[in-house]
Amino acid sequence: xxxxPAIAAxxxxxxxxxxxxxxxxxxxxxxxxxxxxxxxxxKAVDGFLACPAGMASGETxxxxxxxxxxxxxxxxxxxxxxxxxxxxxxxxxxxxxSWAISEGLADAVLCVGAGKFPKxxxxxxxxxxxxxxxxxxxxxYGAFIPALYALAxxxxxxxxxxxxxxxxxxxxxxRRWALLHPDALxxxxxxxxxxxxxxxxxxxxxFNLLDCSVPCEGGAAFLVARGDIARRITPxxxxxLGAGEYHDHGPVSAARDFAAMGAPEAATAAFRSxxxxxxxxxxxxxxDAFTINSIMFLxxxxxxxPGEGGRFFLEGRGAPGGELPVNTYGGLLSFGxxxxxxxxxxxxxxxxxxxGRAGARQAPDASVALVHTYGGMMSxxxxxxxxxxx
Amino acid sequence: MKGKPLPRVTExxxxxxxxxxxxxxxxxxxxxxxxxxxxxxxxxxxCWSTELDWVEASGRxxxxxxxxxxxxxxxxxxxxxxxxxxxxxxxxxxQMMANVVHIQPREMRVGLPxxxxxxxxEGGFRVPQFEPATG
Ligand SMILES: [Zn+2]
Numbered sequence: 011x012x013x014x015p016a017i018a019a020x021x022x023x024x025x026x027x028x029x030x031x032x033x034x035x036x037x038x039x040x041x042x043x044x045x046x047x048x049x050x051x052x053k054a055v056d057g058f059l060a061c062p063a064g065m066a067s068g069e070t071x072x073x074x075x076x077x078x079x080x081x082x083x084x085x086x087x088x089x090x091x092x093x094x095x096x097x098x099x100x101x102x103x104x105x106x107x108s109w110a111i112s113e114g115l116a117d118a119v120l121c122v123g124a125g126k127f128p129k130x131x132x133x134x135x136x137x138x139x140x141x142x143x144x145x146x147x148x149x150x151y152g153a154f155i156p157a158l159y160a161l162a163x164x165x166x167x168x169x170x171x172x173x174x175x176x177x178x179x180x181x182x183x184x185r186r187w188a189l190l191h192p193d194a195l196x197x198x199x200x201x202x203x204x205x206x207x208x209x210x211x212x213x214x215x216x217f218n219l220l221d222c223s224v225p226c227e228g229g230a231a232f233l234v235a236r237g238d239i240a241r242r243i244t245p246x247x248x249x250x251l252g253a254g255e256y257h258d259h260g261p262v263s264a265a266r267d268f269a270a271m272g273a274p275e276a277a278t279a280a281f282r283s284x285x286x287x288x289x290x291x292x293x294x295x296x297x298d299a300f301t302i303n304s305i306m307f308l309x310x311x312x313x314x315x316p317g318e319g320g321r322f323f324l325e326g327r328g329a330p331g332g333e334l335p336v337n338t339y340g341g342l343l344s345f346g347x348x349x350x351x352x353x354x355x356x357x358x359x360x361x362x363x364x365x366g367r368a369g370a371r372q373a374p375d376a377s378v379a380l381v382h383t384y385g386g387m388m389s390x391x392x393x394x395x396x397x398x399x400x
Numbered sequence: 401m402k403g404k405p406l407p408r409v410t411e412x413x414x415x416x417x418x419x420x421x422x423x424x425x426x427x428x429x430x431x432x433x434x435x436x437x438x439x440x441x442x443x444x445x446x447c448w449s450t451e452l453d454w455v456e457a458s459g460r461x462x463x464x465x466x467x468x469x470x471x472x473x474x475x476x477x478x479x480x481x482x483x484x485x486x487x488x489x490x491x492x493x494x495q496m497m498a499n500v501v502h503i504q505p506r507e508m509r510v511g512l513p514x515x516x517x518x519x520x521x522e523g524g525f526r527v528p529q530f531e532p533a534t535g
Contacts, residue, residue, distance in 0.1 A: 135473040146407035147439045148497045150527060152469060152477035157485050160467035168465070168510040212470040215482075215505065261439070263487050263497035268465050 014237030014400035015108035016247035017361040018118075019048040022230035022354070024193040025346035028126075031227075033064025033072060036124035037079055040229035040351075044122075054239065057089035057110060057119030059103045064126070065094075065350050079122070089116040096385025097297050097353035098255070099123065101392035104357055105253035107234035117236050124229030125350030142387055144261035156222055156300065157214040158262045158387045163302035164216065165268035172305060174216050176320025178207035180301035181220050181343055183329040188340025190330065190371035195224050195346035207301075221301040223342035229351040230358045237400055248364035251378070252284025252395040262387035273310035273382060276391035281312070284395040286378065288312035291395075293363045293379040294334060295356035298341040304328070307382045308336065311393060335373040338363060353383045357394065364396045403522045404476045413440045415454045420526045425459045425516045427492060428452040438494035459516035460533060461488040464495060468505035484508055488530050502531040 021044040031039055037060070058080045064070035072078075076092045089110045095102050100123055107119035128134035139154035148158075166172050185202045188194035202220060210219040233243070240247035256279070258272025259265045281287060288311065296307045305319035313334065314322050322328060328336030339345045339359040342352055362368045363376040381394040409417050419426040428437040430444035431451035443450050466486035472478040484500040486508075500514060514530035521527055 133474075135471075139473045144439065144497075146413060150405050150407050151485055151497055151499050152404070152472060152474075152480075152483060153485060153497060154469075154473035156471070157467050157469045160469075161465045161485070161487055164467055165465040165510065212482075214470065214485075215468040261497075263495055264439075265487075265495075268487075 014249055015111040015234055016237055016240040016249040016400070017104065017396065018233050018235040018240035018243040018247045019044070019050065020230065020232035020358045020361045021047045022193070022358045023228050025195050025226045025228035025348055028227050033070055033124070033126065034075070034078065036126065036227065036229055037063055037075065037122065040124045040231055041079070041083070041122060044231035048233070048243070050233070050243070052084050055085055055118045055120050055233070056087050057107060057116030058085055058087045059090065059107060059119060059121045060092050061099050061123045061350055062092055062094050063124065085120075087116070089119060095390050095392070098383045098385035098390050098392040100354040100357045101253070101381055101383040101394050102255060104232070104234055104250060104394055105255065105392060108250040108253065111234065111236050118239055119234045120231065121234060122229070122231040123351040123354040125348045125352065126227040127225035127347055127349035129225070144263070148261050148263055156217055159300040159302060160214040160217050161262065162268045162271070162306065162388060163300070166302060166306055167216065169269045170317035172317070172320040174208070175204060176305065176324050177216060177221055177301040178204045179320070179323040180298070180304045181207045183323050183326065184298065184304070184337050184341040184343045186329045187335075187338050187371060188344035191340050191345060192369075194340040194344055195226055196340065196344040217300060223299050223347035224344065226346035226348055228346060228348035230354040232354075232358055232361060244365060246365050246398060248361040248379070248396040249398070249400040250394065251286065251397045252280045252282070253392065254279025254281075254283060255390070255392045257390040259389050262389070265388070269306060270310040271306075271384065271388040272391045273307050273384065273393070274312075277311035277382065277393040280393035280395050286395055290378050291380045292334070292375045292377050293338060293360070293373045294336045295339070295360040295379060295381045296337060297353060297356055297383045298337055298343050299347065299352075301343065304336060304341070311380060311382050313380065330371070338368060338371045338373060353385065356381050356383060360394065360396050364398055402476055406521055406523060406525050412442055416440050417525070419454070420518060420528055421524060423518060423526065425457050425528055426454045427457045427490070427494065429455045436490070436492035436494055438490065438496055458491045460491040461514055461530065463487070463500065463508070463510055463512040463514060464489050465510060466500065466508050468508070486530070488514055498528060498530050500530050500532070
């Protein structure tokens with residue numbers, strides 16, 4: 011990419027429950043956390059991207075949040091909007107920001123997301139089901155989020171031989187990473203075993219409770235800047251080497267390939283734009299609402315062969331000490347799923363790994379990181395490739 | 401307790417739900433490229449013709465994928481849990497979501513041949529469902 015756009019700063023707020031904060035209040039808390047960590051000059055920031063505030067929790071769907079927050083921050087951007095592609099929003103923001111910088115539309119773009127996940131009891135599951143499924147042709151059949159992902163898992167198991175035990179291995183591997191992250195929600199719960207996952211209560215076959223990500227609240231912010239500006243902020247920024255998107259289906263029942271969804275198309279475009287191949291990737295951060303996602307998207311992005319993803323996790327190859335660290339922050343499975351903001355966690359972690367700022371969970375070689383995110387029911391995909399050298 | 405949810409009926413989807421009330425399973429067919437279309441919409445996604453006809457479908461299909469839901473999203477569905485949620489590929493080509501009924505979850509499999517049946521809901525609604533096709 012021209013002008014070497016890079017992620018120059020990134021901070022995620024500690025995931026948890028923040029009942030005292032409104033949707034906009036969550037944004038303020040995220041930005042305050044970010045500003046405390048990075049001393050930035052507001053005059054240097056001329057781009058601003060945000061996501062609709064309060065959507066997943068049903069509190070509101072504020073699509074003017076970019077105006078409110080830019081004003082509050084004293085910014086007068088020449089590039090700004092509220093972006094929404096569900097969980098893919100934030101990788102897409104990074105893509106849009108790098109593109110705007112390459113085209114000279116902005117020099118430094120601040121990207122932010124904050125979210126709340128509704129409580130699954132108390133009608134939350136039903137409200138979410140109505141939002142993510144076709145209201146007239148899916149919702150009426152008792153569709154809801156874990157069940158819709160279970161459809162992908164079952165098809166993957168059928169086509170590629172993935173086993174129930176291999177799904178559990180993803181949860182075990184991801185928890186091991188969470189134990190190394192001071193802010194991970196499930197850190198205090200300690201390690202889990204295959205048996206723990208297999209014996210947790212059934213939700214929607216093949217998933218049990220420990221195959222599901224952990225609902226919580228939180229958010230993050232990151233700054234994408236022109237290379238020279240980025241290097242003034244931090245000695246080792248995370249260069250955006252490539253990006254690819256693909257918007258596959260609306261309702262999940264319309265998916266054409268349940269074992270891959272639209273991920274291969276997005277990843278192929280990202281590798282092409284970066285001039286890289288999957289073997290160049292040293293760390294992978296993959297959106298993991300459920301255990302199947304890490305397996306299917308590791309395969310779909312070409313990092314492992316089709317049908318090898320399950321065995322990869324069962325053999326511990328994605329865990330700490332493994333050949334290809336996967337979801338080093340603990341994933342949505344064990345770090346926490348922050349509702350509207352969930353898709354920012356893997357972008358932030360990919361950047362921190364490449365920047366060498368991941369602390370105890372730092373991968374030994376993070377020269378190239380792949381970030382794969384999707385929005386909706388695995389509907390729209392965005393893959394990023396981040397690296398140490400432009 | 402509130403019953404299972406009902407679809408909203410729109411100008412586009414009315415023929416589908418009216419037919420279901422009468423125990424008939426109809427889907428759209430493009431008047432130009434002759435391909436079948438489901439869920440209902442005002443245009444053909446293959447050629448963008450806006451001339452779509454409603455035709456009687458075979459009601460036959462096979463299971464593309466499925467799950468047995470143990471933790472239902474609402475009390476109306478909890479009564480029947482575990483229930484089978486599936487994606488069925490119709491013999492005419494399009495896929496649709498439905499429950500597979502009259503089967504135990506452990507007997508479900510990908511590729512299972514199924515045929516349409518109807519489930520009564522409130523207000524005289526009948527919702528297309530599938531059951532194992534025998535013979
Ligand atoms: Zn047509």
